Amino acid sequence: MDATAREIASQPDVWERGLSLADEARAVLAAPGERTLILGCGTSWFVAQSLAELREAADLGETDAVCASEYVPRRRYDRVVAITRSGTSTEVLDALRVVPAGTRRVAVTAVTGEAVDDLVDDRLLLDFADETSVVQTRFPTTVLAAARAAYGEDLTGLLADGRDALAAPLPVDPAAVDHLVFLGTGWTVGLAHEAALKAREAAQAWSESYPARDYRHGPVAVAGERSLVWSFGAVPASLDDVARSAGATPYRDTRDPLAQLVLAQRFAVALAAHRGLDPDQPRLLTRSVVLTA
Structure with missing residues (x-):
């Protein structure tokens, strides 16, 4: 088994450790009443999108998510949270450097001793979820598991669903698919974006992702008989009919959305x-994007 597959398979056990850190996660990620911005690049940006939705749904305060490379300090925040597995991504570090004085800066990371340490006031360290793979899997899902527990969500069944997703058959034979579409709603829109990114990174696949109801507003036009349309969370069942009308295969299940992402x-x-292709050696990608001046 290659490293990426091993790390995917480890997720329920790693989540269990993450859930035990709910109090630590609450201290840095909940901050009730504070206006919060969550930053990240790539996978971490999609996690930020999900966290923003989850935090607002938990009535903890206004929360925005911004791609770190697009951050401009125009709005006032009480707290800026940067998600960075490596602690070295140039755009994340650059964003933290221009956060206005008086704003609390927090990092969620898998490492210590990196440049991000000198730029933040607090951190949530998930070193047990770190990965050797370039393609992120267990670190982002553990961030989400810990945060959901911190926000007060009942996660009974999450670990069992994760293990079930590891044992379940794949929805279709990969040989039958040329085109993937991932749909989500609410906090699972971020998961849909992340699933599409995994398919691009690992398999160089044509993959798309959308807020579920937007799928019929144009994107369905490119679906066909070798398209797989995969729903995360409470996506309206009527969208399966939209996929079928295009000749595509719809897929959904009733597992926790994080377990759906595992599949x-x-x-x-x-x-x-x-x-x-070798998912441990993704084309043109590195563990961290470090830019030279």
Whole structure:
């Protein structure tokens, strides 16, 4: 088994450790009443989108999510949270450097001793969820598990659903798919974006992602018989009919959305194998984007 597949398979056990840190996560991620911005790049940006939705839904305060490379300090925040597995991504560090004085800066990371340490006031360290793979899997899902517990969500069944997703058959044979579409709603829109990114990173696949109801506002036009339309969370069942009308195969299940993402990660790795690609060596990608001046 390659490193990416091992890290995917480890997720329920790693989540269990993450859930035990709910109090620590609450201290840095909940901050009731504070106006909060969450930053990240790539996978971490999609996690930020999900966290922003979850935090507002928990009535903890106004929360925005911004891609770190697009951050401009125009709005006032009480707290800025940067998600950075490596602690070295240039755009995240640059964003933290221009956060206005008086704003509390927080990092969620998998490492210590990196440049981000000198730029933040607090951190949530998830070093047990760190990865050797370039393609992120267990770190982002553990961030989400810990945060959901911190926000007061009942996660009974999460670990069992995660283990079930590891044992379940794939929805379709990867050889039958040329085009993937991932749909989400609320906090699972971020998961849909992340699933699509996994398919691109690991398998160089044509993959798209949308807020679910927006799918019929144009994107369905490119779906066909070799398209798989995969729903996360409480996506309206009527959208399965939209996919079928285009000749595509719809897929959904009733597991916790994080477990649904595990199955999508497994599918991305299987699709890579079908295409003769190594997900441990993704094309043109590195563990952290570090830019020179």
